[in-house]
Amino acid sequence: MKNWETLEADEVRLLSKHFTKGRSGAKVSRIVLHHNAGNLSIEGCWNVWQTREASAHYQVQSDGRIGQLVWDGDTAWHAGNWAINMGSIGIEHADISSSPWRISDECLDNGAHLVAALCKHYGLGRPAWGVNVFPHSQFTSTTCPASIASDQREAYMRRAGEWFDTMNGGAAPSAQVQQSAPASNALVVDGNCGPATVSKWQQVMGTTVDGVISGQVVPSGNYARPNLFSVSYGGFGSQLIRAVQARLGLEQDGLLGPATIRAIQAHLGVAQDASFGPATVSALQTRVNENRF
Ligand SMILES: [Zn+2]
Structure with missing residues (x-):
């Protein structure tokens, strides 16, 4: 990004179709994550969405470069669910490999940084899975966003949290991979569905x-x-x-x-x-x- 605080993307490549102007009065309340199911560039996404009736606000390339294709104030067609589309920002991520699907370190770091910047900008609080950050698969029958909702989820969300803390004056994120501490609200495994x-x-x-x-x-x-x-x-x-x-x-x-x-x-x-x-x-x-x- 050129500017994380003002959400100025590296590249602005706006679509002229396959999104809806405005948000019908809805506010941004969540971020929905996607993967390309391919290794697309910003231009590549723009091209695909010329003929496919779909769009997302941002694309994060494998080199970490971020493009804006739909303004945040408009409704992108990304979640397969109109109510969710109206109140969300959609971020696409390029895959560096396909078997298994995986995003690059640069894509992960910049995608997570974008999530943190959006959470800060829209007052959504610290990035938290299922609270303000959701996988596409939450809203429609799809395996999207693949690794970001499985193998790479923990790293992605940890990084998003670190960037959020940094952007709010906290400590700089450590580059070291840390074993996450057991959650303090961990359930006792007792077989009782209380x-x-x-x-x-x-x-x-x-x-x-x-x-x-x-x-x-x-x-x-x-x-x-x-x-x-x-x-x-x-x-x-x-x-x-x-x-x-x-x-x-x-x-x-x-x-x-x-x-x-x-x-x-x-x-x-x-x-x-x-x-x-x-x-x-x-x-x-x-x-x-x-x-x-
Ligand atoms: Zn998706």
Whole structure:
């Protein structure tokens, strides 16, 4: 970036289509991370988005150079979800390798720095996964942003936090890779799915944190089925379970039924007995203690 404080990109290469002017009154409340599924330049992204009905605000190249393709004040078409698009900034990252997907150190460092600069500029607080920084896969069925949501996530978010601290007058980030200290709010792995476990799971999934699976009732939106699941009944289903179902590629009814439990068990690598019992909950607790699902 030419200027991290004023968010002046190295290169401004604005799209003239495939975004929406303004934000329909919404404020920037989160950052959504993407990967190119390729090693594109700023110009390369611009070219792809001439014909593809998609866009993002920023592209971070493998050499760390950052381009702005949609102004922050406009709505980029990046998350596959209109409500999320309106209230978010989308950042694309180039992949330095494809098998497995991986971003370069320069891309990681500058992408994380951009996240920190945006969090500071928009008053979102210190960068935190599932709080103000989200993977694209949170909002639509996709594996994007690949390594940034898996192998490279810890390094990316640690760096974003360090840059945020630096930008707010803290110590300069250490170049040394440090083993992250165990989180002070780590769950006791006891197989008991109480409020603390549900809250931690919600935090990891980026849904409302209220400690109750069935607490965040939302209309099912399924107008087609005139039964208990229809909105005429008021609709029910957990926001948390919907997010889990989206992640696992299941139908999103928000209900923790046998099929969903089996899929969760397969995901966690425990026996698929369709019972949300101590073995499954213990595996879940271990997983979310690593700030992932
Ligand atoms: Zn994406």
